[in-house]
Amino acid sequence: MTKMNRVSSIKNNLIVYSLGVILLMxxxxxxxxxxxxxxxxxxEAMFEKHIFLSDIQSVISELDNDLLGFLxxxxxxxxxxxNKKRQEFFDLLEGDYDNIYSTEDVLMKNIKNLSEEYINQAQNAISYKRQRNVxxxxxxxxxxxxxxxxIFEYIDKLNSIQLSRNSKTYLELxxxxxLLQxxxxxxxxxxxxxxxxxxxxxxxxMVKPFSQLTHxxxxxSKGNFDTEDIYLEFDDEFKLLAIAFNKMKNNIREYIAEVKNIxxxxxxxxxxxLKNVKMEHLLDNARLYALQSQINPHFLFNTINAGVQLSIMERATRTGEFLESMSRLFRYNIQKMDSTCTLGEEVKNISDYYDLLKVRFGHRIRFELDIDPLTFDKRVPPLILQPLVENAYIHGLSGLEEGGTIKVTTRYLLNEVCVIVxxxxxxxxxxxxxxxxxxNSNSQLGQNExxxxxxxxxxxxxxxxxxxxxxxxMEGRLNQGVKITICLPHEA
Structure with missing residues (x-):
């Protein structure tokens, strides 16, 4: 509060200036x-004197007219x-004329004395008229x-004197x-x-600080926070504003520098x-390619073995169909190894694979497909269904004389696509x-490796x-089969 009062010179100057102007005015x-x-x-005094003398002159004239008329x-x-005019004249003479004229004014005393004498002579004339003494x-x-x-002469003389006095007073006024003007x-x-x-x-x-503040x-506004601070000479409100502005500018500059560092x-x-993610991605791809490559030798061995057996047994007609299905399998395997595929393509691939199984096992192996059309376009890694179907017939059904059934089901659900083998x-x-x-990569599976x-x-x-x-x-019990469930999220 003390600091603010000390620097509030602009307000104080304006107050002093305003009070000075008001005082002078x-x-x-x-x-x-x-x-x-x-x-x-x-x-007012001048007019009162003139009106008083005019009233005396007017009343005397009227008295004279009424007197002459009576005589x-x-x-x-x-x-x-x-008689009415006479009483009016007495009232006028007995008024407070001393406030209008000085008691030392001889002319006014003479007018009063003559006026009284005038009334006396008029009264005598009226008395002699009544006595008929002409x-x-x-x-x-x-x-x-x-x-x-x-009386009229004295009034004129007094008016002349007053006019002279009033002229001097007027000139003085x-x-x-x-002078006043x-x-x-x-x-x-x-x-x-x-x-x-x-x-x-x-x-x-005011303009100088504003100019500096504007600059x-x-x-x-151009992003240059390295400008020099504003310095003002006078301790007033603008200096406080400049100090606050400099502090704000420096704080913003420090904050921007801190933000840049962060x-x-x-x-x-x-x-x-990003480098770590790329490295992890490359590692995942390497692992993916390594895992995909593991399946090819096993599948190739079983397929070629089935073709050899068929060629020995028939040597003719059905060999072409078998080799055609096998060629599609090889082609699918080679083409999809470095890319993704759709679930529909996977289903078509296991259908071709089932054609090979029918050649080898006849009708002992039954194959059922319950596919939801909405799941055809779901993107998946290649060769995820064939290994599961192959595992089902080799390790689950091939040793059974009565054979068995492999069922593949797909369902399009709210949050995922469900695949069951x-x-x-x-x-x-x-x-x-x-x-x-x-x-644990060191887990020992024995003969089920x-x-x-x-x-x-x-x-x-x-x-x-x-x-x-x-x-x-994966779920299963002895002599009751195996069930593998895959839940694929939609967001992938």
Missing amino acids: TILSVYSLFIMERYKGQI SSKSSTRLNDY SKYYINYEKSKTIKNF VNQTH TITYIIVISLIIISLLIVYLITAR VAEEI AETETKLKDQQ EDNGRGIENSLIEKILSR EVGIGIRNVRDRLELYFHRSDIFR
Whole structure:
């Protein structure tokens, strides 16, 4: 709070300037009112004197008219009018004329004394008129008329004196008015000049900081946070603003530098992670190719063996069909080894494979397909169904005289595609299933080593492809067959 009061010079300067202007305007207004009241008093006194004398002159004239009318006609109406005017004249003379005229004004005293004498002579004339003494009321009337003329002369003389005095007073008022007007002009012009000067100084002090702030803000908008700090000389609000702006700019610069360092670190980490992912991907591909290559010698051996046996037995017609199916199998194996395929292609491949089985085993091996058309387009690694079907007939059905059934089922579910390969052959013990599915490469399977290699091969390739470890499940019991379930997620 103390710091803010110390630097609030702009506000204080504006307050002092405003109070100064208000004080000067107040003094000017009070002085003007004083002069005007003085002028007003002088003018009112001047008019009161003139009106007082005019009223005396007017009443005397009316009295004289009413007196002459009564003396000429002896009309009671004119006498009543005369008495009313006389009372009005007395009231006028007995008024507070001393407040209007100084007691030392001899002319006014003479007018008052003559006015009283005028009333006395008029009253005498009226009395002699009632007594029908013509000569005396005529003499008194002439005396009142003479006195009236003297009164009018004194009034004119007094008006002349007052006019002379009023002229001097008027000239004095005019001079004072000119002086007041000159003082007013000087004060107003001075206030205008001072106001313009103060506005210029305040504007100059405001424009300079704003110009610097605008320049620095423009540089910051271009991304240049290395501009110099703003320094101001005066301890006012703009200096506080400049300090806050410099602090904000420096904080932003430090924050951007920190963000850049973090971004560079994250970029390096991401690059390293990408390299690791690439290396892992290359390793997965190498493992995938290695696993895929394991199946070819075993399959090739069994297929060629079946072809040799068929050629010895028949040497003719059916050999062509057998070799045609075998060629499709070889072609599919070679073409798909380095790519993916669809589930529909896998189903077609095991159909060709079943044609080979029929040649070897006849109708002892039955093959059932329950395929959901919605699953045809599902992408999978190649050769995942054939090893399972081959394992089913070799290790589950080939040693049975009555043969058996291999069933392949696919279903399109909400979150996954389900593939089931099952047979009703010799079955398998749970302990052996655990060894087959064990992820320990040193697990000993004994005479069932081939079973473990083929199933592990399929499972590992599926897990590598879909990057999940809950895809493959194997179930079985002795003399009740084996059931293998594969759950393929949709997102892959």
